[in-house]
Amino acid sequence: MASPESAVNGPTMTAGAASKSLRNAFGGVIAFIILVLIGVLAFSIRLFSVIKYESVIHEFDPYFNYRVTQFLSKNGIYDFWNWFDDRTWYPLGRVIGGTVYPGLTLTAGTIWKVVNSLNIPLSVETVCVFTAPIFSAFASWAAYLLTKEVKGPGAGLTAAALLAMVPSYISRSVAGSYDNEAVAIFALVFTFYLYIKTLNTGSLFYATLNALAYFYMVCSWGGYTFIINLIPMHVLLCIVTGRYSSRLYIAYAPLVVLGTLLASLVPVVGFNAVLTSEHFASFLVFIIIHVVALAYYIKGILSPKMFKVAVTLVVSVGLAVCCAVIAILIAVVASSPTKGWSGRSLTLLDPTYASKYIPIIASVSEHQPPTWPSYFMDINVLAFLVPAGIIACFMPLTDSSSFVILYIVTSVYFSGVMVRLMLVLAPAACILSGIALSEAFNVLTRSIKFQLPGIAGNPSIAVRMWRIMSTSKENGSSTVVAPNDIPKTEEAAKEKPAKKNRKKEKENVEKKPTPSKTEKRLLVLPLEASVIAVLLLVLLGAFYVVHCVWAAAEAYSAPSIVLTSHSNDGGLHVFDDFREAYSWLSHNTDVDDKVASWWDYGYQTTAMANRTVLVDNNTWNNTHIATVGTAMSSPEKQAWEIFHSLDVKYVLVVFGGVVGYPSDDINKFLWMVRIGGGVFPHIKEPDYLRDGQYRIDAQATPTMLNCLMYKLSYFRFVETDGKGFDRVRRTEIGKKHFKLTHFEEVFTTHHWMVRIYKLKPQRNRIRGKTKKSKSSRSVSSKRDVRGKRNPWH
Numbered sequence: 001m002a003s004p005e006s007a008v009n010g011p012t013m014t015a016g017a018a019s020k021s022l023r024n025a026f027g028g029v030i031a032f033i034i035l036v037l038i039g040v041l042a043f044s045i046r047l048f049s050v051i052k053y054e055s056v057i058h059e060f061d062p063y064f065n066y067r068v069t070q071f072l073s074k075n076g077i078y079d080f081w082n083w084f085d086d087r088t089w090y091p092l093g094r095v096i097g098g099t100v101y102p103g104l105t106l107t108a109g110t111i112w113k114v115v116n117s118l119n120i121p122l123s124v125e126t127v128c129v130f131t132a133p134i135f136s137a138f139a140s141w142a143a144y145l146l147t148k149e150v151k152g153p154g155a156g157l158t159a160a161a162l163l164a165m166v167p168s169y170i171s172r173s174v175a176g177s178y179d180n181e182a183v184a185i186f187a188l189v190f191t192f193y194l195y196i197k198t199l200n201t202g203s204l205f206y207a208t209l210n211a212l213a214y215f216y217m218v219c220s221w222g223g224y225t226f227i228i229n230l231i232p233m234h235v236l237l238c239i240v241t242g243r244y245s246s247r248l249y250i251a252y253a254p255l256v257v258l259g260t261l262l263a264s265l266v267p268v269v270g271f272n273a274v275l276t277s278e279h280f281a282s283f284l285v286f287i288i289i290h291v292v293a294l295a296y297y298i299k300g301i302l303s304p305k306m307f308k309v310a311v312t313l314v315v316s317v318g319l320a321v322c323c324a325v326i327a328i329l330i331a332v333v334a335s336s337p338t339k340g341w342s343g344r345s346l347t348l349l350d351p352t353y354a355s356k357y358i359p360i361i362a363s364v365s366e367h368q369p370p371t372w373p374s375y376f377m378d379i380n381v382l383a384f385l386v387p388a389g390i391i392a393c394f395m396p397l398t399d400s401s402s403f404v405i406l407y408i409v410t411s412v413y414f415s416g417v418m419v420r421l422m423l424v425l426a427p428a429a430c431i432l433s434g435i436a437l438s439e440a441f442n443v444l445t446r447s448i449k450f451q452l453p454g455i456a457g458n459p460s461i462a463v464r465m466w467r468i469m470s471t472s473k474e475n476g477s478s479t480v481v482a483p484n485d486i487p488k489t490e491e492a493a494k495e496k497p498a499k500k501n502r503k504k505e506k507e508n509v510e511k512k513p514t515p516s517k518t519e520k521r522l523l524v525l526p527l528e529a530s531v532i533a534v535l536l537l538v539l540l541g542a543f544y545v546v547h548c549v550w551a552a553a554e555a556y557s558a559p560s561i562v563l564t565s566h567s568n569d570g571g572l573h574v575f576d577d578f579r580e581a582y583s584w585l586s587h588n589t590d591v592d593d594k595v596a597s598w599w600d601y602g603y604q605t606t607a608m609a610n611r612t613v614l615v616d617n618n619t620w621n622n623t624h625i626a627t628v629g630t631a632m633s634s635p636e637k638q639a640w641e642i643f644h645s646l647d648v649k650y651v652l653v654v655f656g657g658v659v660g661y662p663s664d665d666i667n668k669f670l671w672m673v674r675i676g677g678g679v680f681p682h683i684k685e686p687d688y689l690r691d692g693q694y695r696i697d698a699q700a701t702p703t704m705l706n707c708l709m710y711k712l713s714y715f716r717f718v719e720t721d722g723k724g725f726d727r728v729r730r731t732e733i734g735k736k737h738f739k740l741t742h743f744e745e746v747f748t749t750h751h752w753m754v755r756i757y758k759l760k761p762q763r764n765r766i767r768g769k770t771k772k773s774k775s776s777r778s779v780s781s782k783r784d785v786r787g788k789r790n791p792w793h
Helices: 004-044 048-052 061-075 077-081 103-117 124-151 153-165 181-201 204-220 224-240 246-263 277-301 304-334 343-349 353-357 372-378 382-393 399-417 419-450 459-477 488-493 499-511 527-555 577-588 599-609 622-633 636-645 665-679 708-714 774-786
Strands: 563-566 572-575 594-596 650-654 743-748 754-759
Touching (some): 048 527, 061 077, 061 124, 103 124, 103 204, 124 181, 124 419, 181 246, 181 419, 204 224, 224 277, 246 277, 372 419, 382 399, 399 419, 577 599, 577 650, 577 754, 708 743
Parallel strands (some): 594 650
Antiparallel strands (some): 650 754, 743 754
8 A cells, every 4th residue: 555655756856757757758849840940051161152253163073072963963874884984094094983072973863863853953063062061061060969979968069050051160061161171071070979878878770870970971071081090099099998898899890990991892992991001990909908908807717816817918919919910000001102101191290301202292282281370261259268178178087078079189180280170179079068068158157147146045946946957967978966065955945854754864865875076066156247158158149149240241252263353442353254264265276175273173174174284183194284384384395395395285374464363373383393303313403493492574584484384474465564574473573575486375264364376386397408499588578468477487
């Protein structure tokens, strides 16, 4: 028979459980609505480029990806894998299916196929333009899931909102930025989430999903090596600090086995998944974790005395196996000139490596180290919140929080080497900043609630609020609030319990577990300080939002192919010279004509003009690029011979001296000299410098003034203003009046930004030396006067 106490407490406990479940359900609905709004924000903030300009592909690499996606949607997956492109890298060509990361192309192609099967008439270009904004929303949701596993849903929502707007990510994911990073950042964050999820749950299901997510990352971007090195580092950290568990083994071992097997299926990776040094760390840690797992297994079945003997044996065998594996790896690595590392990986480990040995890598602007202002530009106030987030991750330090700390430390280092890797830093900075803001708001709002007059005078509300806070603390940070921190109102409410309940309360007290050593006092700050701090944090968030919107609208929305400038009266000037030049090539040259230019413009020339190019942005053949650089650095006659041997008919140069466009070929010319000189020793950089300075004025060296790049850029330039004043270099050119003997100008765009020249035909050879008569000379001279001027005189 139930006692009166149970009859009274039963409905109370049932009502409390129902209230708690209702509160949790309501909180889940609110969180879902917020996540949907964050996704809408992430998508819409990246549409400024379409609203202000037009729906167009940006930059250089996206044009190649767009061209490949067009081919995939038209010809199918099998023709894509076997596609040999003869319009690039003439006369070598390129096997597209085996040299690209297919994740982006397959993703966009699948989206296009699905929407068209639903009778939604979208073009391939439209799908490519909006792929990056769509996946930015997915990346924000993945950041929520990851941060939620580390510090709870509040921190997760904050991190998702921050990542949706962070300028560093916006720079590579605006509408039209159809590059690998568009989907790779989502794959990166989602892979990390599944790893943490597996680490927290020990589920083989999530471990399998983790391997599949890693496979998608391998398909999408070469930055997958960051994952396969960061996770082994974290596993090794957990082992060294005595945090090994079966969950750690389940989280790591399937990833290495399944992930490596799946990665080797990607043609561009292939056997590099097991032969290159970037992957060796994962295999070494794989051996170590098995040795540790064996040691823990033996410890569970043997006595302490026998365990010591067994451990000695296991450690000895394990060290022998590790030494053997290391010896094999050293032997394999030693046979490679770069010790098994790629040039970009060596640049990350040694920032001076590329400038010394691989100028083609050092010449890329996104491979340069960032400046301090770029950190403020790309992550803004997050740079100041990250340290607070790191401190919060130490209270307490868990397996998941230690991974986030390791993630931020490594990403900060790599972003300091290459400005492009600021993109990898952005998710880590958002996660840590979300944790910092969430923890700060928890403390501040709790302090305000405890000291409000209405709550302080109502004991039941204070008790209930204290219990809610205690429960949230236990769930979010695995800590227990100390009993001596219970508010006095609650103690007063418990001073005079009913006599019939004293016995039961005594029994319940006896059954309560003793407080653990992780107890900490409930932090309550003064009311005024808490209110001011909340207002300051809100102001800081508002400043962050304003900066992000400005960056999205002004700094990162303009496509590189369509340039704009503002006059003093506020008028907008549009420079559409690139598309004008590619359109001219498409309509005024033969389909099989070959066009020579610096490798920056290869993708755009192939995609927009549909003409064959010598080199493009893939930069896989350094010798071929050096040949083009040598031609541009040589005198006109030698350059003509080089281009003629490669069957080139047109040469395209980009020149910004008239409108002040700084990213022209004259500013890139020294890289052409360095890359060409790295293969052809007769090209020497000092020959183009005057006292160590790069000059194009009257003090420039004769080698500089007579090279092909100088002549093609400044031919007829003096006609623009009568002085030949270069607005980029801010000086008058040294050689103003000259003629071209082996090239002829065929097209110059409206603003002189793109200039196209045609190689003149080879001069007829005269067999035998015959003396011309006066009459023949007079006839030939008359023909020259009547007809076109002889370009060779």
